[in-house]
Amino acid sequence: xxxxxxxxxxxxxxxxEVEPHHSLLDVLERHCGVRRRETCxxxxxxxxxxxxxxxxxxxxxxxxxxxxxxxxxxxxGLARNGRLDIVQExxxxxxxxxxxxxxxxxxxxxxxxxxxxxxxTTEEIRHYLAGNLCRCxxxxxxxxxVHTAARRLAAQSTEVKKK
Amino acid sequence: xxxxxQRVTGQISYVxxxxxxxxxxxxILRSPYxxxxxxxxxxxxxxxxxxxxxxxxxxxxxxxxxxxxxxGPQIKDQPVLALDxxxxxxxxxxxxxxxxxxxxALALQSIEVDYEELPAVFDPVRAAEEKAPHVHEILxxxxxxxxxxxxxxxxxxxxxxxxxxxxxxxxxxxxxxxxLVVEATFRTPAAQHVxxxxxxxxAAFQEGGKLLVYSPTQSPFNLRDLLAEMFHLPPDRVQVLVxxxxxxxxxxxxxxxxxxxxxxxxxxxxxxxxxxxxxxEFVTLNxxxxxxxxxLGVTHAGSILAKKVTAYWDTGAxxxxxxxxxxxxxxSSVGPYRIPHVQVDSYCVYTNLPPNGxxxxxxxxQVAWASEAMMDEAALALGLDPLEFxxxxxxxxxxQFATGEILRDVxxxxxxxxxxxxxxxxxxxxxxxxxxxGRLRGKGLSVILKGMTTPSRSEALIEIDEEGVVTLHTAxxxxxxxxxxxxxxxxxxxxxxxxASIRVPDVDTSLTPFDTRTSSSRSTDIMGRAVGLAxxxxxxxxxxxxxxxxxxxxxxxxxxxxxxxxxxxxARRLSLQEVVRQAGRGTLKGRGEFANxxxxxxxxxxxxxxxxxxxxxxGVEVEVDPETGQVWIVGCxxxxxxxxxxxxxxxxxxxxxxxxxxxxxALFEEVCFDAGQVINPNLSDYMIPSFLxxxxxxxxxxxxxxxAHPHGLGETALPxxxxxxxxxVADAMGVRIRDLPITPEKVLRALKAPxxxxxxxxxxxP
Numbered sequence: 001x002x003x004x005x006x007x008x009x010x011x012x013x014x015x016x017e018v019e020p021h022h023s024l025l026d027v028l029e030r031h032c033g034v035r036r037r038e039t040c041x042x043x044x045x046x047x048x049x050x051x052x053x054x055x056x057x058x059x060x061x062x063x064x065x066x067x068x069x070x071x072x073x074x075x076x077g078l079a080r081n082g083r084l085d086i087v088q089e090x091x092x093x094x095x096x097x098x099x100x101x102x103x104x105x106x107x108x109x110x111x112x113x114x115x116x117x118x119x120x121t122t123e124e125i126r127h128y129l130a131g132n133l134c135r136c137x138x139x140x141x142x143x144x145x146v147h148t149a150a151r152r153l154a155a156q157s158t159e160v161k162k163k
Numbered sequence: 164x165x166x167x168x169q170r171v172t173g174q175i176s177y178v179x180x181x182x183x184x185x186x187x188x189x190x191i192l193r194s195p196y197x198x199x200x201x202x203x204x205x206x207x208x209x210x211x212x213x214x215x216x217x218x219x220x221x222x223x224x225x226x227x228x229x230x231x232x233x234x235g236p237q238i239k240d241q242p243v244l245a246l247d248x249x250x251x252x253x254x255x256x257x258x259x260x261x262x263x264x265x266x267x268a269l270a271l272q273s274i275e276v277d278y279e280e281l282p283a284v285f286d287p288v289r290a291a292e293e294k295a296p297h298v299h300e301i302l303x304x305x306x307x308x309x310x311x312x313x314x315x316x317x318x319x320x321x322x323x324x325x326x327x328x329x330x331x332x333x334x335x336x337x338x339x340x341x342x343l344v345v346e347a348t349f350r351t352p353a354a355q356h357v358x359x360x361x362x363x364x365x366a367a368f369q370e371g372g373k374l375l376v377y378s379p380t381q382s383p384f385n386l387r388d389l390l391a392e393m394f395h396l397p398p399d400r401v402q403v404l405v406x407x408x409x410x411x412x413x414x415x416x417x418x419x420x421x422x423x424x425x426x427x428x429x430x431x432x433x434x435x436x437x438x439x440x441x442x443x444e445f446v447t448l449n450x451x452x453x454x455x456x457x458x459l460g461v462t463h464a465g466s467i468l469a470k471k472v473t474a475y476w477d478t479g480a481x482x483x484x485x486x487x488x489x490x491x492x493x494x495s496s497v498g499p500y501r502i503p504h505v506q507v508d509s510y511c512v513y514t515n516l517p518p519n520g521x522x523x524x525x526x527x528x529q530v531a532w533a534s535e536a537m538m539d540e541a542a543l544a545l546g547l548d549p550l551e552f553x554x555x556x557x558x559x560x561x562x563q564f565a566t567g568e569i570l571r572d573v574x575x576x577x578x579x580x581x582x583x584x585x586x587x588x589x590x591x592x593x594x595x596x597x598x599x600x601g602r603l604r605g606k607g608l609s610v611i612l613k614g615m616t617t618p619s620r621s622e623a624l625i626e627i628d629e630e631g632v633v634t635l636h637t638a639x640x641x642x643x644x645x646x647x648x649x650x651x652x653x654x655x656x657x658x659x660x661x662x663a664s665i666r667v668p669d670v671d672t673s674l675t676p677f678d679t680r681t682s683s684s685r686s687t688d689i690m691g692r693a694v695g696l697a698x699x700x701x702x703x704x705x706x707x708x709x710x711x712x713x714x715x716x717x718x719x720x721x722x723x724x725x726x727x728x729x730x731x732x733x734a735r736r737l738s739l740q741e742v743v744r745q746a747g748r749g750t751l752k753g754r755g756e757f758a759n760x761x762x763x764x765x766x767x768x769x770x771x772x773x774x775x776x777x778x779x780x781x782g783v784e785v786e787v788d789p790e791t792g793q794v795w796i797v798g799c800x801x802x803x804x805x806x807x808x809x810x811x812x813x814x815x816x817x818x819x820x821x822x823x824x825x826x827x828x829a830l831f832e833e834v835c836f837d838a839g840q841v842i843n844p845n846l847s848d849y850m851i852p853s854f855l856x857x858x859x860x861x862x863x864x865x866x867x868x869x870x871a872h873p874h875g876l877g878e879t880a881l882p883x884x885x886x887x888x889x890x891x892v893a894d895a896m897g898v899r900i901r902d903l904p905i906t907p908e909k910v911l912r913a914l915k916a917p918x919x920x921x922x923x924x925x926x927x928x929p
Contacts, residue, residue, distance in 0.1 A: 040847075084171065099407070101410060107171060130855045135851055136820045
């Protein structure tokens with residue numbers, strides 16, 4: 001028995017009929033044109049991380065019917081008009097990736113962290129991102145990327161305040 | 164990285180993102196038994212389901228003259244689907260192609276299979292005995308060619324599919340003259356690569372009987388050739404396309420899921436895509452478990468006289484590249500040392516476990532675990548500093564290795580001294596007092612050598628068209644190691660261009676020139692040379708065309724910033740685009756090819772094992788909690804010989820990645836089996852390192868020498884890590900653990916055990 005839900009994905013309103021046993025990961029792939037990034041299927045790896053109302057969540061663990069009424073942001077929705085956002089730029093500048101498979105989830109989780117804690121310590125970053133696995137082992141450079149993003153976001157908001 | 168923007172925006176496509184019109188989804192039915200006769204398979208119910216386009220079983224494979232259903236990169240022993248029997252839990256027995264994944268899964272459930280169980284064997288030492296159940300009834304056809312470059316030596320009447328032998332000097336004499344002989348046995352478990360991207364493949368038969376395969380494979384040409392043979396096609400009727408890989412570390416080397424997908428596509432007459440789920444990954448390809456016994460004969464003064472190695476490699480139910488692993492592990496077990504009397508017997512053995520194959524570090528992790536532990540044990544027994552003991556015997560430039568080859572461009576001493584210095588090694592004077600919290604402190608060192616695929620061959624093609632667009636055609640596969648960026652940097656050097664302006668299209672075996680494969684950290688080196696030669700060829704052509712137009716001779720010209728100009732008078736210049744247009748020959752092409760040569764005599768195991776030897780050392784400092792058994796890595800430093808670094812950030816990332824992966828192997832990674840079944844096939848029960856496992860001090864040094872050639876290092880810093888951790892833990896506890904991984908349970912058992920100096924082998928580890 002399908003459920004009718006409506007949710008916003010990357011700013012676009014979606015009205016969908018979803019299976020009760022499907023996950024948000026399934027919905028995003030089947031109905032919203034989002035590339036499926038799934039490594040473990042049980043919420044342990046963070047590869048499928050998306051932002052649900054601004055908070056990082058493993059989309060494989062969110063039941064589709066419960067995603068109704070939410071605002072979902074995936075990696076496809078971060079860049080605006082072809083311009084990368086500050087976190088994405090920082091990941092490029094610090095080369096915080098190798099194969100790139102964990103990168104969408106990692107970037108989004110970093111977003112969620114910086115929203116909650118704009119000036120995180122290394123320890124805070126390690127604990128917040130502990131659920132985002134990177135088998136290529138890019139952890140040191142991902143740390144650097146998050147620090148750089150935090151610094152740039154702080155500088156940007158200082159700029160805004162000055163104005 | 165040249166496509167870094169796509170990686171952070173999610174725009175990069177992996178095979179699972181691809182689709183073809185009328186594509187079906189494929190799923191695999193797998194054996195629940197480790198060894199059984201396949202009696203009956205009933206598929207009519209599955210075939211009748213709405214949405215099911217094809218069901219494939221052995222009947223389809225055996226009844227078709229168009230398919231040769233058995234393949235294998237070194238021994239042709241693996242069927243696309245089980246034919247007369249199943250040989251491991253998880254072996255593919257049937258496959259379904261349907262309109263969607265749910266329908267395919269439902270169809271699998273309605274397939275009935277009857278089995279008759281047979282005795283099974285799960286340990287390589289037991290499996291090597293003559294009385295063990297035979298995993299394969301007949302010895303299969305050996306495959307020669309680009310994948311196997313040695314003579315296979317199976318032992319008839321046993322499960323031993325290859326016996327690599329190495330002999331140097333006179334072992335008995337060596338031990339007779341030794342003042343001290345030490346011996347111990349070490350074990351390493353199966354490990355899983357856990358590439359974040361699962362295995363995926365999209366296969367389709369096209370008009371005119373051409374087979375198209377999209378696969379994240381590290382060996383596109385090998386895959387092409389094996390599929391061509393399987394479907395009785397000439398190789399140029401099989402096209403393998405390789406987008407970027409989401410990690411591999413060896414698990415996507417050689418045919419994996421492609422044969423099943425292609426056979427389903429053939430059966431269904433439509434394209435078929437298969438994407439494995441995580442539990443399936445654990446029964447597809449793992450790292451070879453090994454049981455290695457080393458006997459070392461040394462003098463009081465600390466010279467190693469004799470070394471005897473007996474190694475058993477559990478290759479699982481199908482050999483894959485197990486013979487190569489047994490060979491490489493065999494000669495690598497000698498270690499980077501001068502030893503006059505050597506005997507190595509390295510056995511590749513079938514068992515009823517999932518197949519084992521290439522894994523980053525390729526057998527050296529296992530042999531280093533054993534060999535570098537023995538170095539410390541011998542040093543301890545002699546009362547010598549483990550560092551001094553190693554340095555006394557270490558191979559230097561011009562020394563002869565046990566295979567008989569003379570080593571050049573070796574820097575083991577510098578690697579080892581660097582690692583030791585970085586962890587502030589103080590030898591036997593290290594103050595082994597407990598920390599304030601009561602933790603035991605220890606330090607450990609290790610040094611390794613690892614071979615590179617020898618012989619092998621790489622070709623490259625660089626084109627520049629009339630728009631001035633430069634394209635590099637190389638079959639080196641992007642796994643995340645940044646190889647395509649590094650190669651474009653090499654080309655850019657000769658062509659005076661920004662490397663990001665060079666296009667590097669994905670591998671397409673119908674267009675891209677030949678490369679043996681992307682493995683054994685050979686690409687920056689061997690393909691790098693081919694790319695350099697191709698770039699120089701193109702450069703020469705460009706200069707020859709430009710010279711008369713600039714009223715100069717070619718040697719007066721140079722390339723820089725996309726232009727060719729006279730060195731003495733830069734204002735006299737042409738753009739590359741102008742040069743190509745004025746040549747009037749269309750697109751200009753530069754070609755380069757490089758092959759490294761060598762090989763080992765099958766009788767003696769001697770010859771040229773490797774044209775270049777990867778070299779690294781590690782120093783690790785640990786604290787061991789005697790109450791919980793937890794091992795804390797306080798500091799870890801790897802020293803890797805790089806020669807000349809092409810792309811520094813990529814080299815750093817690869818080295819850090821190796822260290823992290825090595826820590827996982829050292830402390831917690833183990834594929835666990837119970838009666839042949841994987842009991843931890845998920846990322847909750849099989850853990851890989853996370854942010855919380857990174858040590859507070861993680862460092863590395865990339866050694867470079869002026870004028871040196873770039874050397875690969877995608878694996879080099881991995882095998883040294885478990886060995887160094889093992890040595891540090893033994894140093895801390897005063898007792899040695901001989902089985903990887905070093906779990907808290909093993910630490911506690913070792914600390915409570917009577918002080919015999921042996922903490923070793925567990926009886927039947929679950």
